[in-house]
Amino acid sequence: MKYSFGPIINDDSQTLILGSLPGEKSLEMSRYYAHPQNRFWKILYSVYGETMPDSFADRYDFILRRRLALWDTIRCARREGSLDGKIRDEEPNDIPSLLAAHPNISLILFNGACSFAKYKKYFGEPARPYRRMLSTSPACAGRDGERYRMWEDALLRRPLL
Secondary structure, eight states: OEEOOOOBOOTTOOEEEEESSOOHHHHHHTSTTOSTTOOHHHHHHHHTTOOOOSOHHHHHHHHHHTTEEEEESEEEEEOSSSOGGGOEEEEEOOHHHHHHHOTTOOEEEEESHHHHHHHHHHHOSOSSOEEEEOOOSTTSOSOHHHHHHHHHHHHHSOOOO
8 A cells, every 4th residue: 555645734724735646756755746757846836936945844834835735635545656547445535624624725726637536536526616737747748838827827816815
């Protein structure tokens, strides 16, 4: 079984970004979106016009300063390699409890179709506003301009409390 990491969240978080399950490189490094070809961190820092640091601790601080939160839809699963399509026998994270404990979350961004599909499978239609985003995964090649604009729109024009 492969296991996701704990959430990065605080009481100020307003937007929850949900991935599916960390890939091999991320699991190896015990860091969210650690594969150098994953566009997640590059997109976030570009959207906010900041330079991306090497330190993941600094990246996580950035998430919290921007009132974002980060977690995965899947708590654990069997999977060969990193492709979402290979996920089997998954168990979800307890996202409803996380949302109940953090009522300031006013938007959920699903990083890719798998994250959204697994959420709906276990919890139904999200009760809070949400957007299904183009995945930042290196397996999701092309459409970089569209992907950037989608993330920029969601992050900069999200509802604020």
